[in-house]
Amino acid sequence: MTGSRLLRIEGLTIHYLTLRGIVRAVEDFSLELGEAEKLALVGESGSGKTTVGMAVAGLLPPPGRIVGGRILFRGVDLTRLSYDEWRSIRGKEISVVFQDPNSSLNPVMKVGDQIAEILEAHGYTRGEARRRAVELLGEVGIPDPETRYHAYPHQLSGGMKQRVAIAIAIALQPSLIIADEPTSALDVTIQARILRLLKDLSEKRKSSLILITHDLGVAADVADRIAVMYAGHLVEVGSTKEIIEEPMHPYTAKLLESIPFVHKTEGRLRAIPGHVPSLINPPSGCRFHPRCPYATEECARLKPRPILVRGRLVACHNPLLGEQA
Amino acid sequence: MAFIEAENVYKLYPAKRSLIGKPKTFIHAVDGVSLTIDKGSVVGLVGESGSGKSTLGRLLVAMEKPTKGRITVDGVNLARLKGRKLSETRKKLQIVFQNPDASLNPRMRIGEILSEALRVAGEEPSRDRVDELLASVGLQPGVAEQYPHQLSGGMKQRVAIARALAAKPEFIVLDEPTSALDVSVQAQILNLLLDLQEKYNLTYLFISHNLAVVHYISDITAVMYLGEIVEQGPAHILYKNPWHPYTKALISSMPLLYRVKAGITTEKVELKGEPPSPINPPKGCKLHPRCPYATEKCRREKPPEIRIGKNHTVKCWLYAKK
Numbered sequence: 319m320t321g322s323r324l325l326r327i328e329g330l331t332i333h334y335l336t337l338r339g340i341v342r343a344v345e346d347f348s349l350e351l352g353e354a355e356k357l358a359l360v361g362e363s364g365s366g367k368t369t370v371g372m373a374v375a376g377l378l379p380p381p382g383r384i385v386g387g388r389i390l391f392r393g394v395d396l397t398r399l400s401y402d403e404w405r406s407i408r409g410k411e412i413s414v415v416f417q418d419p420n421s422s423l424n425p426v427m428k429v430g431d432q433i434a435e436i437l438e439a440h441g442y443t444r445g446e447a448r449r450r451a452v453e454l455l456g457e458v459g460i461p462d463p464e465t466r467y468h469a470y471p472h473q474l475s476g477g478m479k480q481r482v483a484i485a486i487a488i489a490l491q492p493s494l495i496i497a498d499e500p501t502s503a504l505d506v507t508i509q510a511r512i513l514r515l516l517k518d519l520s521e522k523r524k525s526s527l528i529l530i531t532h533d534l535g536v537a538a539d540v541a542d543r544i545a546v547m548y549a550g551h552l553v554e555v556g557s558t559k560e561i562i563e564e565p566m567h568p569y570t571a572k573l574l575e576s577i578p579f580v581h582k583t584e585g586r587l588r589a590i591p592g593h594v595p596s597l598i599n600p601p602s603g604c605r606f607h608p609r610c611p612y613a614t615e616e617c618a619r620l621k622p623r624p625i626l627v628r629g630r631l632v633a634c635h636n637p638l639l640g641e642q643a
Numbered sequence: 644m645a646f647i648e649a650e651n652v653y654k655l656y657p658a659k660r661s662l663i664g665k666p667k668t669f670i671h672a673v674d675g676v677s678l679t680i681d682k683g684s685v686v687g688l689v690g691e692s693g694s695g696k697s698t699l700g701r702l703l704v705a706m707e708k709p710t711k712g713r714i715t716v717d718g719v720n721l722a723r724l725k726g727r728k729l730s731e732t733r734k735k736l737q738i739v740f741q742n743p744d745a746s747l748n749p750r751m752r753i754g755e756i757l758s759e760a761l762r763v764a765g766e767e768p769s770r771d772r773v774d775e776l777l778a779s780v781g782l783q784p785g786v787a788e789q790y791p792h793q794l795s796g797g798m799k800q801r802v803a804i805a806r807a808l809a810a811k812p813e814f815i816v817l818d819e820p821t822s823a824l825d826v827s828v829q830a831q832i833l834n835l836l837l838d839l840q841e842k843y844n845l846t847y848l849f850i851s852h853n854l855a856v857v858h859y860i861s862d863i864t865a866v867m868y869l870g871e872i873v874e875q876g877p878a879h880i881l882y883k884n885p886w887h888p889y890t891k892a893l894i895s896s897m898p899l900l901y902r903v904k905a906g907i908t909t910e911k912v913e914l915k916g917e918p919p920s921p922i923n924p925p926k927g928c929k930l931h932p933r934c935p936y937a938t939e940k941c942r943r944e945k946p947p948e949i950r951i952g953k954n955h956t957v958k959c960w961l962y963a964k965k
Contacts (some may be wrong), residue, residue: 361823363796475917505691507914508855510896532826534897535855562900572954576830579904580708580836581879587859593795 324373324392324493324526331386332369332378337448339598341370342543344550348624353493354524356517358537358558360571364594371496371530371549373397376404377413389492409436413487415516417499419479422486423469423471427483430455430467436489454485459515473594477508482513486596488519495520538562538594546570549595549605551621556630566637569606598618604635605611646846647680647703648813654698658922671921672698673709674870677948680814682862685840685847687861687878689854689893693921695870697849700816703848704736705729716814734764737807741819743799747791753777753802754787762808776805779842781835795826797828801835806838814846821856833860853895855901858882863954866890869929870919877954886933886957888912928960936961 322489327349334341351357370379374389374394377463389396392625399407416422417508424432431452437447446468455494458481471479480500487495497516501509517540520527531537537544537558544561546569554567565571575588592609595601600610607617616635624633649871654673657666672695680686689698701707705721715719716732724732740746747756757776758768758788766772774784774842779800791799800820807815808844817836821829833856839845851857857864858878865875868887874887882905885891891912902908914933921924928946931937946960 325910362827380869463798477917507691507853507892507896510898510919533898535900538900539898573827577901578830578833578855580859580902581905583879584858586834586837587830591826591831593797594825 322353323350323576324353324355325349326390327370327374327387328390329387330370330373330375330384330389332366332408333383335381335383336598337541337613340595344373345565345600346374346621347547347550348365348550349529349545349555351494351526351561354520354526354528355543356520356527356541358529358531358541358544359547360531360534360537360544362532364549364597365547366550367530367547368498370527371414371498374494374528375412375496376408377414379545384424384556395458405451409492410440410490411492412494412496413490413492415483415487415495415497415500417481417502419476419483419503420471421431422483423479428468428470429474429479432470432482433486436486440490441506446538450489451485454489455482456521458482458485458510460485477496477512479506480512484515484519486514488523488525490522492524494528494535496528496530501536502531502533509536510539516540524525534577546573549600551605552599552631552633553606554632554634555624555629561631564638565637566630566632567634568610568612568636568638571638572609572611604633612638644682645679646717647678647848648680648713648715649676649678649699649703650713650715652676652699652709652714654702654703655710661925668922671695671870672922673692674921675712676864676870678872678875680846681838682813682846682849683844684862685849685860687857687864688848688850688865688867689852689857690867691852691918692868693866693918693920694722694822696867697818698819700738704814704816704869705733706738725836728859733762734810735813736816737810737812738816739800739803739807741788741822743796743823744804746793747799747806749791750952751790752787753789753794755790755810755884756791756802757787757806760806764810764905765861766809773938778810779808779839780805795828796824797831800824800832803927804832804839805811811843812845814848816848816850818850819852820849822851822853829856830940836860838918854882854897857907858905860926869924870917871929871958872961873930873956874905874957876952876957878956880909880952883909884950885909886955886962888958889914889930890957904920928958 332344334343343568359367384397416549433451438452446541450461452467460466460481465520501512502630529540541558544558548569552562554570572590590609601620602624622635652918655669658668658670661667690696702709714804754773757773773787782801807942820931821832851859861878864878864881865872868889874890885894892914894909916933925932927943928941931941941960946958948958949962
């Protein structure tokens with residue numbers, strides 16, 4: 319972890335109350351994030367990665383409810399903030415970049431005005447806000463920002479729209495940006511540029527970044543540390559290098575093995591059998607145990623708590639420690 | 644032996660019409676493509692959104708007719724086929740789409756969906772045949788009683804594949820078949836597709852924007868940009884040693900982890916800007932406004948297709964003999 323602690327999540331538990339039952343989306347999730355640290359939250363669909371991200375941003379959609387735990391941001395518990403208190407934090411301290419810029423940008427408002435609006439709401443005069451908005455458009459790599467200030471979202475490509483969304487997110491110099499699959503709707507060449515932009519901005523401004531992604535390759539390109547989630551549980555947190563090169567949790571290892579890195583002539587992929595479980599009736603104990611080749615009787619019975627193994631947190635009764643991996 | 648052959652195929656869609664409905668401008672979705680797919684091989688088609696890869700796929704299974712050019716299946720020109728002959732040929736050509744939620748009728752049980760496919764294929768559906776189809780894609784017979792919403796995404800895609808198999812096809816276009824799936828499930832489906840290919844000697848066109856997946860599954864990889872195939876070659880060669888500046892740009896923008904694991908060390912090529920509209924594509928080489936190596940010639944003239952190795956061609960002036 320670089321620098322001091324910015325965010326500390328303790329035992330976060332989030333349920334969605336649905337007609338079909340209680341969806342146990344996140345259970346007993348703890349994580350720390352340092353100042354100016356870039357962390358990737360990686361998992362497949364239903365892993366709870368977005369739910370965690372949205373809870374930290376105070377944007378948990380109904381019927382989601384935080385039923386346990388704390389989210390300490392510079393010592394303040396975000397789970398207890400009122401709507402008005404959130405307004406002074408969101409955007410200014412914590413801001414979000416979503417997957418689809420089409421749904422986060424206002425289609426009938428000039429993109430420059432959308433940035434200026436936020437600045438004005440936080441004390442800038444109209445003239446200052448406009449000047450600053452142009453600067454921000456330039457800073458996120460939009461060519462000819464004076465002209466593009468007057469463009470509407472539909473006049474911009476997907477990559478450019480995402481840049482505008484990023485400009486909005488950094489406008490008030492937040493200490494933490496949460497980017498939820500920011501490049502999943504974009505083509506590969508554009509994806510690479512947006513990821514580099516997020517990384518550069520975070521480094522230049524010394525702000526922290528939580529990148530939510532399903533793609534370990536994307537995570538490794540940007541993050542200092544990677545946290546892997548499975549079915550609402552945090553399974554492993556470590557430096558990017560450690561996670562990629564020596565995964566200790568069987569799920570992380572299996573996930574890496576199922577990525578088609580090579581050509582088929584080098585053999586079939588080692589797929590993980592089965593599929594992600596329903597979170598209304600999640601498996602007992604370790605939620606990965608029904609799909610885990612190393613599962614023992616204990617795994618079905620007892621939820622493994624994250625323990626520190628060789629400087630990294632792993633929630634597994636039988637972590638992979640080199641030889642048997 | 645060539646099974647599918649596309650020769651100089653074009654597909655134009657009207658973009659704007661005049662008051663009396665006469666098309667004024669066209670989207671050049673497929674703009675002069677020649678492609679040969681050998682029997683029993685997998686051709687991977689990569690390209691960014693709007694490159695025309697899905698349109699090409701639909702042309703090759705006779706879902707759409709080309710505006711110009713010739714497509715032959717097993718030596719037979721598709722344009723010459725009508726009525727029963729055409730529907731007989733179409734049975735050999737199947738397509739699987741990205742999103743099984745959109746391609747499976749939510750009000751039909753899986754058994755009914757597969758029975759319908761068998762009936763369309765001219766076969767009297769039976770419980771045994773449905774079970775056999777389910778088994779061929781790794782599903783239990785009990786699935787026949789279920790509705791699509793009761794299945795996971797991976798299982799639904801297995802059903803979509805089983806439905807394509809009902810007609811005993813020889814060629815299947817797989818249009819982003821794993822893009823909506825999680826990585827761990829994607830691996831299951833890729834393995835299944837390879838097993839089926841071996842078992843039934845199938846020929847595939849595998850379309851995806853996911854470069855790693857196409858690298859893994861294809862024998863030949865073709866790269867599309869604005870309706871044209873700019874480079875095609877054996878997958879392991881093309882990824883490690885791409886020639887076209889666009890191919891280089893694509894491959895060098897893969898996350899580092901993928902490149903390291905695949906042993907790809909190709910130089911970084913940065914393209915300027917973003918793809919232009921296929922309504923008024925640039926003259927000459929379509930990449931020239933974005934290409935760092937573009938010359939005057941690239942702006943004026945279309946590059947020829949240059950052979951640079953066995954089954955490996957590139958359309959770029961950089962490699963033309965002076």
